[in-house]
Every structure is written in structure tokens, then in C-alpha cells.
Amino acid sequence: MPNQELKTTYTTAEVADRAGVHKDTLLRWLRAGVVAEPGRDRHGWRLFDEAQLADVVRYASASTTPILTSSFSSQSSALGDEIKRLQGIDWDFTGAKTDYLTHGLHPYPAKYIPQIPNALIQELSVTGETVGDIFCGSGTTLVEALTLKRHAVGVDANPLACLISRVKTSLLSEDALGSLLELASHADSLAASITASAERGLFGAAAFASKGSRPPLEEIGFWFEAHVIEEVAEAKLLAAGLTDEAARDAAFVCLSSIIVNVSKQDSDTRYVRRDKNIGPGDTLRRYARTLKDAVRRLAEFADMREPRFASNVLCASVLDAPNVPTLDLVVCSPPYPNAFSYHLYHRTRMLWLDMDQPTFKREEIGSHRKYSSKGKNAATVYTFSAEMQSIFRWLKSALRPYRFACFVVGDSTVGGQRINNADLISKAAEAHGFRRVADLERTMQANKKAFNPAIGRIKTETIVILQNGTGSAN
């Protein structure tokens, strides 16, 4: 039998693993001083001894004490330990890594950093419960809920958001991952041959013509170079040919993730044209790179996720009171009035993916388009307030009584007036029996959240914690 040395020191990752929490969570606890800082090795890395490991494991199991035994299982007005713990957290998460696992699969405007839902889920729910995000966007909350061994339910009216969320939370088989790698290598060789043909003097579309379908030229001609259209059409054709549905969806998400970069759309949140000098072969090469990166992320996620915790994504407007399983916790970041226009930023992506963009445009809450339009149909702050009222009317029965809905919100500007969305949303919630039990302030790092400073000028956010005081679910 080999002579095994007894292990007496542990790295941060090993301690987090033993405690069953994410490494970022452990780092947060260390920063907050709720577990003791260990010593460091000669390179400055933390090294925990047995006793320190035991302390962290003890703290982690205490922090998953069922909340239903807390003061918030009743109408008590006393602040519970959960809220005190939330108030002790530094919500800025400065320097935290945010694109781990499937979080880095696809860009999304105003996507929040995963550390926010991670901390809220840990403090306000327990293993096995169901966490909902009623504006799930790119699925940040859902990924965190699954890694923390909760079931996840997402709702979004944007079909692209739903596709991204589904893929980010899906469990792909080895075969499915293999088929994506084959697709990547095929796209790579095709890219090399297109570049070679172009260098031999066959420029533009003449270097390669795809048999794949594409949106009408009058819709996309303004936004894409002719040779890019051929390569995107080919990437779409190759993706559609995958037999495994989850692999096919992942291939479409990879394609969608490169669309804005290879188009002339300035950026994810600027719908204006700019030439970008995309050469023949570049699009398929980029697609291949994205596929390989996605396989690595999806495999890593599949490794750490337990299949018994399910994710369910509904493509619906929350204004239509969608039918969801009873939720134990809601964590979301709603659209703000006049801040973004998701239907516009995602227009070219949705065209390529044959998605119903006009319906989403109609259903989208808060869109800059609706607030900047002229005439009697222009949206106002009252429109947003009425929408929030209707959402809380539905949410009070979708969320278990006395449990929490956490809304991450910033201010926005409507008709030159600054709107305090945290107050506006809380008022709508209070009208339906919710209690505003805490406001947690955070400063956003501009480089960590895709936001549009020209429209919203959002620098700080509030995490409003609302308790379902008189809910009727059971």
C-alpha cells in the first residue's frame, strides 16, 4: 500500500468544496470576518488547518439552517438573523470573478454578477427548495440556484433570454459535447479554406457560398458584410444539423453570442452601424472558438451540478400571470423604465434565430422605445407602476407565504425626471401585502455590468428585500 501522507492543510478551494459552498462565498465570509482568516504559504496563498476547516464547515451548515424556523416564518416584525447577515455582506463584490462556469456563455445587457443571487439564495433558502427569477434574462440566478442544490424556475418574455437560460442550465451528455467539438473542428477547417480562397483573390461572397437559410437581405444587408452573411448562414445550417436537441440549442447560443461582434452593430447596447473589418473566414473561426469554450464550460457545469435539481424556463410575460410551481424565494433584477430596449439590441440575433421579435417588442416592460415615443401611447412612470402592481398581485400567490422576493434595482430617468425604482416597486409590492424588510445598497463596477450609462447613468443599486406578508400559496 502506498505511503500516504496525512493531509493537515487545505487550500481555499478545498475548504469551500468540503463545506459545500462556492469559493466566492468562502472568500466573502472571510472578508466579512464571519470565519477566521487562516495563515498563508510563502506565495501568499491561504492555507487552512484542520480546526479552521472544521470552523468553516460548521458555519456553512449553520447558514443552511431552514429559514422556516426563523422569525420570518411568521408575521413577526423583529429582524431575523438572516437579514442581519445580509446587512453584514459587502454587496460590491469588488474584484470577484464573474464569468465562471456557464455564466460566460453569452453576453446580456444588464446581467447581474452571480455573487448577488448566490449570497441571497444561500441566506434566504435551503437545499432542495425552489428559487425563481421572474425576469431571468441570461439565467444568472438559475445557474447559481442549481450549483447551490436548489431547483430553479425562470420566466422571461424574451425568447433569446429563454434559449440562453435553458442552455446555461442544461446537462449535456458526453456524446452531445463530442458533437459540438466535431462541429467546431469542421467550422475551423472551413474557415481556413475560406481564408485561403480569399487570399488567392476570390474576395467577398465569391470565396464561399452557403446553402443555409438567412433572413431577408433587406433586413440584414445594412448590418452584415456579404461574406459574413454566407458564413453565419453556414454556421446556422451546421448547428441545425445536430441531432441532439440540447447540443443543437447550445450551438445556436454560440452562434448568437458572436452575431453582434461579426455584424456592424456597434455593441450589445448600441444599435448604430460601424465597420469592423471582419475578414473572410473570421466568422466561422470565431464560431469554432466559441463552441470549444462552451464545451469546456458546459462540461465543468455538468460535473458540479446534481441532476436531481431541475431547471424550468418559461418563455412568457410576467404580466400574463404565468403558471409556475410554488416558489420558496424570488431573486431578480427587473427591467427599469426607459433604461434598455432588449428587443432592439437583440434584433439581428433574433432575426437569424427565427425568433418572434415583434411579440417580445410589444410585451417588453420598460423599453426605452416605449418611453421615448411621442403621443398619448407613450409609456410613463404610471405605466411602470401599474405593471409592477399586476406582477405583485400574481406573485403573492406564486411565492410561499412569509418568504422573500429580492429585487435588484437602480434609478432611471423618465422625461428628464429621476425615478427611484426601489421605492416605486416597493409601493406596488406593499399594495399587495408584501413588507419591505431591508434595503441593501451596492456600488456597481461599470466594467462588471453591461449597462448603458448614456441612458440610465446607473452607478448604485439597491437590493430590496420584500417579504410576502399575506400570501395565499401553501
Ligand SMILES: C[S@@+](CC[C@H](N)C(=O)[O-])C[C@H]1O[C@@H](n2cnc3c(N)ncnc32)[C@H](O)[C@@H]1O
Ligand atoms: C435586467 S434584465 C435581467 C438580467 C438577468 N438578471 C441576468 O443576469 O441575465 C431584465 C429582463 O426582463 C425581461 N423582461 C422585460 N419585460 C418582460 C416581461 N413582460 N415579462 C418577462 N420578462 C420581461 C427582459 O427580457 C430582460 O431579460
